[in-house]
Amino acid sequence: MRIYFTFEPRPDLREPLLAQFPQVDFIFENGLSNEELEKADVLVTYGEDLTADTIQYATKLKWIFVASAGIEKMPAQAIMERGILVSNVRGIHKTPMAESMLAHILAIKRAVPWIYEQQKTREWSKKARQTELRDSTALILGPGAIGSEVGRLLQAFGVTTVGCNRSGKEAPYMDKMVSFTQLTEALPNADIVISVLPKTQETTHLLKEEHFAAMKSSTIFMNFGRGNLVDEKVLIQAIQAEEIGYAVLDVFEEEPLSSDHPLWTLPNVxxxxxxxxxxxxxxxxxxxxxxxxxxxxxxxxxxxxxxxxLSRGY
Structure with missing residues (x-):
């Protein structure tokens, strides 16, 4: 069996893999070549190098392991037509992403950016606007592996967690669940709104003007899922109208964000x-x-x- 990696793991990770599976012929390259793709039984990729054109060379391929949770850049139709099994690393991001989200929330609540700026100007001031995280309510859109992990951490800080998904079915570390159809009613009670939703047709521009209008003016809005969640014009309008207090954005409709994009310079973003x-x-x-x-x-x-x-996108 020939397994083709389109990236090279570090030697300390690669060597144990080779030792555990001596019967496998592993090929490690930085980048995808059609020549190797023709010979591969299994492909291990980050999911951004395979296209509808290059997959035509993969005549022996039966399994694609995607070392990423997102698969939206893959040629789904071509893969399905060839009957190739696809699996990914869903859940792998939960620790670093939950820690990143918590870091941003605590930084805002405890005025950490303001403190850093005061240090730069050598100004001794105690006028920081600091609030507490405890007794807040967080609404988490997409309480899967990542959303549940940030829910677990937030609960440890005394935060009430409300999960929101398509069905409204229970999810780990959520004190309450609502469905997408109940989202507008749930938003006015949320101090923090976090999205970790995947990119699907249903989640594209899920949040609209009325949703931001329903939020508290002090709400911390965070998008760590996919940039298709909200039309950026709608988001910018909500920020400029002060319908929300902060926007913390790790994903965008088009990446990388252009240097002249207004989100770079808007306050509290x-x-x-x-x-x-x-x-x-x-x-x-x-x-x-x-x-x-x-x-x-x-x-x-x-x-x-x-x-x-692949037909559902996750």
Whole structure:
């Protein structure tokens, strides 16, 4: 069996993989080549290099392991037509992303950016506008692996967590659940609104003008899912009209964000360049998911962890 990685794990991660599966022919490259794709039985990729054109070379390919949670850049139709199984690393981002979100929330609540600015100007001032996180309410759109983890951390700080998904069914570390149809009614009670929703047709521009109008003027709005959640013109209007207190954004409709985009300079907006999931342990955690699945695959089993339904987009 030939397994083609389109990225190179560090030697300390690669060597144990080779030792555990001596019967497998592993190929490691930085980037995708059609020549290697023709020979591959299994492809391991971050999901951004495979296209509808290049997949035509993958005549032997039966399984694609995506070392990313997002699959929206992959040629879904072409993959489905060829009957190729796809699995990903859903849940791998929960630790770094939850920590990133909590860091931003605490920084705003405890006026950390203001303190840093005071240090730059060497000004001794106690006029910081500091509030407490305890006894707040957080509305979490998409309480899956990532949303549940940030819910767990927020509950430890005495925050009431309300999850919101399509069905309204229970999710871990949520004190209450609502469905998408109940979203407008839930927003006025939220001090923090966090989205970690994936990119699907249903989530595209899910939040509209009336949703921001329903939020508290002090609300911290955070988008750490996908940039399609809200039309950026609607978001900018809400910020300028002071319908919300803060916007912390890790994702955008078009990335990278252009240097002249108004979000860079609007007050109370934090622009994070889609890095909340970054961690020195990323590939390590990816391989922790890949290895058990590969063990099953070598036995002829296909009930792998995190099998993706490409028709639904996740």
């Amino acid at each position: 934090v622009v994070s360049p889609h890095i909340s999931s970054h961690s020195s342990r990323y590939v390590e955690r990816s391989l922790e998911i890949f290895k058990p699945s590969l063990t099953k695959w070598l036995k002829g089993e296909t009930d792998l962890e995190n099998v993706v339904d």
